[in-house]
Amino acid sequence: MAPDCDCVNTAVGPGGAQADSRRPCRCPDEASQAQRRCDRLALGTRHVYARRMKLLFLGDVVGRSGRAAVTARLAALRADWALDFVVVNGENATSGAGLSPDHAKALLDAGADCITLGDHAFDQKDMLRFIETEPRILRPLNYAKTAPGKGARVFSAPGGRKVLVAQALGQVFMKRPFDDPFSAVDAVLRAQPLGAAVQAAIVEVHCEATSEKMGMGHWCDGRASLVVGTHTHVPTADAMILPGGTAYQSDAGMCGDYNSVIGMDKLEPMRRFVTGMGKERFTPANGEGTLSGIYVATDDRTGHATDVRMVRVGGRLSPAGP
Numbered sequence: 001m002a003p004d005c006d007c008v009n010t011a012v013g014p015g016g017a018q019a020d021s022r023r024p025c026r027c028p029d030e031a032s033q034a035q036r037r038c039d040r041l042a043l044g045t046r047h048v049y050a051r052r053m054k055l056l057f058l059g060d061v062v063g064r065s066g067r068a069a070v071t072a073r074l075a076a077l078r079a080d081w082a083l084d085f086v087v088v089n090g091e092n093a094t095s096g097a098g099l100s101p102d103h104a105k106a107l108l109d110a111g112a113d114c115i116t117l118g119d120h121a122f123d124q125k126d127m128l129r130f131i132e133t134e135p136r137i138l139r140p141l142n143y144a145k146t147a148p149g150k151g152a153r154v155f156s157a158p159g160g161r162k163v164l165v166a167q168a169l170g171q172v173f174m175k176r177p178f179d180d181p182f183s184a185v186d187a188v189l190r191a192q193p194l195g196a197a198v199q200a201a202i203v204e205v206h207c208e209a210t211s212e213k214m215g216m217g218h219w220c221d222g223r224a225s226l227v228v229g230t231h232t233h234v235p236t237a238d239a240m241i242l243p244g245g246t247a248y249q250s251d252a253g254m255c256g257d258y259n260s261v262i263g264m265d266k267l268e269p270m271r272r273f274v275t276g277m278g279k280e281r282f283t284p285a286n287g288e289g290t291l292s293g294i295y296v297a298t299d300d301r302t303g304h305a306t307d308v309r310m311v312r313v314g315g316r317l318s319p320a321g322p
Contacts, residue, residue, distance in 0.1 A: 052297045052298060052299065053084045053085065053157065053163075053199060053200050054081060054082055054083050054084050054085075054297050055083070055084065055085050055087075055202065055225065055226065055295070055296045055298065056078075056081070056083050056087070056294075057086075057088075057202060057204070057226065057228050057252055057293050057294050058070065058074075058087070058089065058112075058252065058255050058291060058311070059230050059233070059235070059252030059253045059254050059292050059293050060089045060090075060092050060118070060230055060252075060253075060255065060256075060263070061092060061107065061255045061256065062257075062262075062263030062284050062285075062289075063092065063093070063095065063096050063256060063257075063285070063286065064286055065256045065263075065284060065285060065288070065289035066092070066093060066255040066256035066289050067093055069255050069289030069290065069291050069313075069314055070111075070112070070255055071109075073291055073313055073314060074088075075110060075111050077313065078111050081321070081322055084157050084158050085114075085157045085163050085200070086112050086114075087113065087114045087115075087116060087165055087202055088107055088112040088116070089116045089204065089206075090104060090117065090137075091118035091120045091121060092256075092263065093107065094123075095284065096282060098127060099124055099127055099137075100124045100126060100127070101126050101130040104134065104137060112136075114136050114153075114155060114165050115136060115137045115138070116137075116165070116167045116206075117138065117139045117140065117167070118167075118169065118206040118230065118231060119140075119143075119174065119175070121140065121147070128148055129148075132148050132149060135153060138152065138153060138165060138166075138167050139151060139167070140167050140178070141167060141181070141185065141188065142168055142169055142181050142184045143169060151166060151168070151188075152164065152165065152166035152192075154192060154197075157199070157200070161199040161200070161300065162198040163198060163200045163202065164188070164192045164194075164197075164198045164200070165201075165202045165204075166185060166201070166202070166203050166204070167205075167206060168205055170205055170206065170207020170208065170209060170213070170216075171207070171212070172207065172208060172211070172212045173207075181205065181207075181216065182216065182219055185203055185205075185219070189201065189220065194223055194225065194302070194303035195301065199300045199303055200226075200303050201225050201226075201303060202225060202226045203220050203224045203226065204227075204228055204230055205227065205228075205229050205230075206229070206230045206231045210229070213227075213250045214248075216229075217246065217248040221242040221243065221244035221246045221248075222244025222245055222246060223244075224246050224303075225246065225247060225296060225298045225303050226246065226294070226308075227246055227247070228247075228249050228252050228294055229251040229252065230251060231251070233251075233254035233256075234251060234253055234254075235310060235312065236249060236250040236251045236253075237310070238250050239294055239310045241308055245302065245303075245305055246304070246305060247294070247305035247308040249294045252292060253290075253292030254290075255289055255290065255291050255292055255293070256289045256290070257284070257287040257288065257289050257290075257315065258290055258315055258316045258317055259316055260287070263285060264282040264283065264285060265283050265284065265285045265286075268280050268282055287315075287316075288314065288316070290312055290314050290316060290317045292311065292312050294308065294309070294310060295307075295311050295322045296308050296309075297322075309321060
């Protein structure tokens with residue numbers, strides 16, 4: 001009987017001979033857009049990688065509005081889009097600056113497989129200790145040589161597949177001088193080659209300048225499944241697959257209230273723009289949030305992207321997705 005999804009269990013007989021058992025899968029059909037890959041191995045069988053891996057990256061989560069959008073919608077998106085792996089940038093999730101352990105746990109419980117940080121990685125001081133105990137949280141590779149935690153890690157995905165996630169901070173227009181992000185990312189990609197050690201590789205470049213983000217995209221082209229920018233909180237309309245097979249977007253945008261100034265309540269930023277003087281601290285806007293990010297489908301054999309779509313769900317922005 002032919003399988004109902006991409007999963008195939010290949011029986012291993014005496015002497016290593018293979019026989020296709022073709023046991024049907026319990027995954028929902030393709031038409032429902034809820035197809036799930038089977039990753040549970042039957043006794044005496046060996047898994048063959050499915051054709052595609054479906055990845056979702058969500059941009060900077062900003063404050064309560066962004067957290068609420070993720071916790072309310074991510075689980076349904078995982079099911080509806082049959083997602084295999086989800087990365088969420090959480091560096092602004094707690095009061096717009098940093099990520100607390102409690103809010104990190106909430107994002108992970110909502111369906112994130114990995115949380116990345118950024119230049120605000122340790123604004124919430126409890127993260128200095130918590131990141132050492134939670135391997136699913138990454139800080140930038142080039143943040144500081146003595147910083148706790150890791151800047152890259154290989155994660156497990158359904159079906160025994162491996163996903164590399166790495167994050168680096170840019171240098172152009174940033175407030176602090178960080179180490180060279182290009183050499184940092186290059187070392188990680190060389191150590192975990194795409195299509196060999198890992199079936200997918202996601203590189204996040206957290207910086208101001210779109211030129212630096214584009215440069216990272218071309219630097220990684222063919223060696224990563226996805227290069228995506230974060231930090232500026234506004235989604236760019238340049239989602240594409242580069243010539244070497246790497247999906248790219250200059251900025252994934254933010255998960256938060258877009259009736260704001262890049263996620264912050266409008267009053268204080270407008271006061272500073274108009275008068276040149278600040279009166280209060282910035283606080284996150286708390287209207288309905290939009291999930292903003294990028295969806296990528298990859299070929300397991302090469303790790304290269306076969307499809308890329310901008311993602312906008314809920315809130316004020318026009319909807320988009322696979």
